[in-house]
Structure formats: structure tokens, C-alpha cells
Amino acid sequence: MTETRVRIAPSPSGNLHIGTARTALFNYLYAKKMGGKFVLRIEDTDAERTEQQYIDNIFDSLKALGLNWDEGPDVGGDYAPYTQSERFDIYPEYAQKLLDAGFAYECYCTPEELEAEKQASQANKVAHVYSGKCENLTEEEKAKLIAEGRKPAIRFSIKKALKAFHETSEITFDDLVKGELKQNGDLIGDFVIMKSNGTPTYNFAVVVDDLLMKITDIIRGEDHISNTFKQILIYEALGVEVPRFGHLGMILAPDRSKLSKRHGATAVSDFIKEGYLIEALVNFVALLGWAPSDGVEIKTVDEIAADFRIAEVSSSNSIFEYDKLNWMNGQYIKKMPLEELLEHAKPFLAEYNLERYTHDELLRILEITREPITLLSELKYDTEYLFNDDIKLDEVSEVLSAEYANDVLSRTLEISEGLDFSSEEPLHEAFANLRGEFKEKGIKPKETMWVIRAATTGRTRGADMCAIIKLLGKDEFTRRIKAAMN
């Protein structure tokens, strides 16, 4: 048995997309499950669209997700370099092999000529296939075209490859997730493998790299199915073993269109900025197309990897809905150790003076505010009254204008006098008594607490009151009560 080797090959023309992240995750899971290697390769053959910031973003996002690669541009490996632009000298050599074996030929067609052919096919309602008119150019004809200043591209000869390796023109392969897939090879045009500028096209570069990097299993989005047939032919023409392929359904936006910026976050880094925890993101995205055998949906990456079977992955597209992701993020926030949560929360609390509280108090703040939230970013609003002493009472004027409100507040002030604010216990007891006291006057316990909450936080909802009071301390608490009484 040869070692399983998979790869994720993003092209740095944008930040790491959530769809790419899922493909990376499934490759990673598959590698883990098979005890194989996970390789990262940067596909930057299109210099026009690649930017360093995107390369950085891809690295950072993948690392944040915990999808550590065994080989890649930064860590190296036996098959370096792992950046396509650094491999440009490799491709012509393989193109030449194809040329020599008769599986490729030079094409001198201009964009205009190509476009005209395409238009003609469209008009005739037939599949557009390049005519192959350059395949049989004589040396004189070539010389003449070169003299005109034309530079040739190199095309792959479908017909020759089909004839050499297939009994019929049908190309089939057994997809890891979709089963048998087929395509009539006659409908594939002779595609360009080397551009006239000497750089390889995507379909050629991937094959050369994947075979040189000894990739055994290629798991990618189903938008690559049509490429797969072309690539199989190249592998065969090069005389090497064809790897296994697995095509995943796409992730769609709620309106069933491609997930794009107008739907909100699309890059992993966007989600992190919005307050999603990577654990939740990874867990959620794994559930898009894959289901745990025991029905337990909240799982760590390791647990998922142990239970992962590529053949059981759904072959249909799935829609990215926030509801479940939000719920899951909330679950992770509730379960996360407080120390860890504090680290994740700090960026969202950057505007506040955290020095005001001790480390333990900060942990307590998170403990009492984490329950209802779904996103870390909500922490900013939900903890605001603990950091900002300027309490606005506009939103709670109704609560404070209740006839019993001033009674509650003055009694609160009275009982605060001899109260110990250094721990929550006595506060709980004191306010329980206060509730009892007012209950006898016909004021519901919740109404009593509402007044106190409104006065000290300017809100009608929030964390545990006694914990808040203890955190604020006697001076600040009574100051706020007094301020609200006016």
C-alpha cells in the first residue's frame, strides 16, 4: 500500500473562502483517517490575480482552522517548491514530452479566430470544440506564422489520447463520493496546456504537480468534474498512474446562488472577525455534506476524522445557513474554558479598560455574560455597563417610572449600607429578602429586580444582577442607584 497523499491547492486571488476551507478540511480529515499526508500548494500561475496579502491570508486562515499541512511552501518537503510560480521551469519539460509523443501540438490561432469558431458552434447549437486546425500544420506553414510574429500555444490532442488509451471515446472514472462518472471525450476540445507566454494552464500545471508530488487522492469541489476528464487524459498520455478523484458538492448561499460577498462573510477571516470560534466553524462546515454515525453533531476535528468516510459524504450541494452555525458557536462559547474564552474575547473588548477588573473578575464577567450570546462580538454590548459608568436611562424610563420604583431604589440604598460587597453570597441573600419584602406589598419579584437592573445597567435584560453588583462594588453601585432616583 502506498501512502495516501492529498492536497489543498488554493489560488491566491482572494482570501481563503469558506468553501475552500471545507475542501481543505475534508482533505485533512481523509489524510488523518488514512494515516496519510496533507500537502498545501499555492496555485499562482495567474500573476495578474495573485497578491501577497491573499497568500498570507490563506496561510493564516488554514493555520487558525488547525488544518496543519505536512508539506507546503513554508515548511517545505520532499517535493518542493510548493508554489507553482516557482515551478515554471518544470512544465515545459513535460509539455515537450507530450509534444514528442504526439499527444500535443502547437497552435497559432489568434483569439479572434478562436472566438469566431466558438460563435459558429453556438449558432449551430452544437458543443463548442476547438477545430484542431493547427494539429496538422506543416513546417513551412509554421515558419510562415512565426514570421508573422505569432507565438504558439501548446494544445493537448484529445483525439490521439482517446485513440491510444480508450476503446471508445467515453472517459469514465470511479469518483470517491459520486461513484461512476462519465463523459464523451469527443465533446472535449483540444485544450491549451501551455500558453503562448510559456506558462502552463491550470489543467496542465495541476497534473504535473500532482504527479510529481505523488498525490494519490484528489478531493475537490464538483466544479472541477469537467476538468477531471481532461486531466485523466493527460495522466495517461504522460504514462503515469491516474490518481483517485472525489468531488464534493458546492456550498451555496440561501438563495441557492454562489456564496459571495453580498451574502455576508465568505472568507474564514471574515467569520473570525465577526466573532465565530474556529472550532464551531470547522464543526459546522464538516456537517455540510457529512453526518456523524452516532448522531452526535458537536465533535472535535479528531473525533470527526476517526468517524470520517469519504464515500459517505453527500454528493449534493448544501446551503450555508447561519442559524445552525450560530447555535453551534453559542454552544462552543458556553463550553469553552474561561481562560481560553478570555483570550478569544479580548479583541472584541479592546475599547474597554480591562484593567478595571482583576483577572478573576474578568473571568467572572465572561461567565455571567456568555450564556445568551451566539457571537463573541456580542460581548461588547453585553458587558458595556460593566466598563462604562455613564449609564443612559432612556430605554428603561418606563421601568423606572413605575410607582414602586423609587421605593425599591431607596430600600436598595438602605440595605446596601451594612452589606458586604466582597462576595456574591450576602448580596444574593439580601436581595432575596428585598424581593420577599416587596412581594408582600404586591410587587412581583421580577419587577423588583427589574427596577434595580434598570437603574444600574440601563437595560432590562442582562447577566446575573448580584454578580454585576459585586463586580461594580458598593460605591459605584450606590452611585448608580442614586443617579437613577433623580
Add this chain to the structure above:
RNA sequence: GCCCCCAUCGUCUAGAGGCCUAGGACAACACCCUUUCACGGUGUAGACAGCGAUUCGAAUUCGCUUGGGGGUACCA
């Protein structure tokens, strides 16, 4: 236009001919718990796209239709 892929509750899915009066999760709704909001708990509602065929029997197999997605570049 042509080619390919896909099709179970609103969403993610379980289901590989009888175990299905189709199960779970999120969302929705109701109730309970509660010092608020929430968390949690209990319950309700909610789907096999349509039509044919195969079979004693089909969500599960096959065909067609419809719908959705993808591809059709000297982009990746």
C-alpha cells in the same frame, strides 16, 4: 445552445427494497423552569419534486419530466 452533477421537513441531514405510521439537529411555535433576557427541559407543526417502469413490496432500482447547481477560457 451544448455537456456534466444533484434532488428526503424552511436548512443541514439519517435512510444503501420490507425495520419508515420516514429518524435526528438547527430554526419556528407552545408550555415548564427562572430575579429579567437567556440557558436548559418537555411537546407541537413540518419532507421522500412529478410521472411512469421493475417488484409480492420502493424514499431506496431504472427511465422521462421538472427544478437547482456546475462547466463550456491562452482563469484557477
